[in-house]
Amino acid sequence: ATLYKACATCHGAKAEKSALNKSQVIAGWSSAQIAEALKGYQAGTYGGTLKATMAGQVKNLDDASIKAVSDYIATLK
Numbered sequence: 001a002t003l004y005k006a007c008a009t010c011h012g013a014k015a016e017k018s019a020l021n022k023s024q025v026i027a028g029w030s031s032a033q034i035a036e037a038l039k040g041y042q043a044g045t046y047g048g049t050l051k052a053t054m055a056g057q058v059k060n061l062d063d064a065s066i067k068a069v070s071d072y073i074a075t076l077k
């Protein structure tokens with residue numbers, strides 16, 4: 001939940017928003033799907049118009065942090 005606070009600004013408290021009206025709504029995604037996207041942002045292999053924005057947001061997350069935030073987001077409905 002603590003890690004997600006930075007995400008909530010764009011994605012909403014329950015991950016129900018399209019970030020800046022340009023992203024997919026991530027509520028309902030599995031933990032694995034979220035982790036794959038976050039790692040893709042880090043590697044520069046995933047993302048559309050917000051790719052650079054998200055790369056900056058996730059660049060300092062380690063694997064444990066990615067798992068923790070992915071697991072948390074997956075519980076939001």
